[in-house]
Amino acid sequence: MKDLKYILPGVLFGIILTKSQVISWFRINDMFRFKELHMYLIISSAIAVALAAYLLIKKFKVNDISGNKIAIAEKEMNKGVIIGGVIFGLGWAITGACPGPIFAQIGGGELPAVFTLIGAITGAYLYSRLKSKLPH
């Protein structure tokens, strides 16, 4: 099982999300009410560090550990990004969780988040069924 090792970065990511409380409904609500900077500072410093690393990788043409060229998948800009983005935002404000935090909330003992997860998987399923009929 070569994929089993991905559990390790997952654990680390879950600990960081939980200890900084970005998985908290209250923090998300405070963010949307512009009551505190915590979430804004976390998201922007994460982007800044990732951007700096990306620019370094590009500048020095760094390969991955197997020696392959690093391929950045271009995400297509279409109507789905806009419509789907707003739909996700509506759900984010209700549940207080984007996809990663749903799992951390469950692990952190907030068992009602299991309903969020079942909803999210059902939503992803509905999308894959309706995909061809939706504007993109």
Next chain:
Amino acid sequence: MELIKTLWQWYIAGPLIGLFVPFFLLFGNKMFGISSSFDYICSVVFPANKKESSKQFLEKNRWKFFFVLGITLGGFLANFYLSDTPVKFLPESYHSILGYVKLFGGGLLVGFGTRYANGCTSGHSIAGIATLQKSGLIATICFFIGGLLMTYLFF
């Protein structure tokens, strides 16, 4: 140890989260993102079409399952072993039948919306913007439009 057990400040957590983008690029040649894991779980639980139930699709995406399993375990360790007292992450009102219905409905929007938008906070807002993609920035603006609408209309 005491510092670990309190709230991790943004200048610790933010940069650490950002490092996952180069980590995934360097070690897996993968674009960091979490919402696509719903597709994988979906294709195992109820495959929508032949492509999704194909052996190739399942094998290529299996790592996502272990990654989110890890996140769950991380949430458990952080809240019960790395905190003085476990923190509550959901309002008390969500611990009720009506709360479960709201969470299910909200989850439906999260799952449908992130797949429709082809990414979420991790894939678009962090990895997308950091790799200078226009869709990352537009998606993030739309996430906020949706979030602000819901917050000011109903909460």
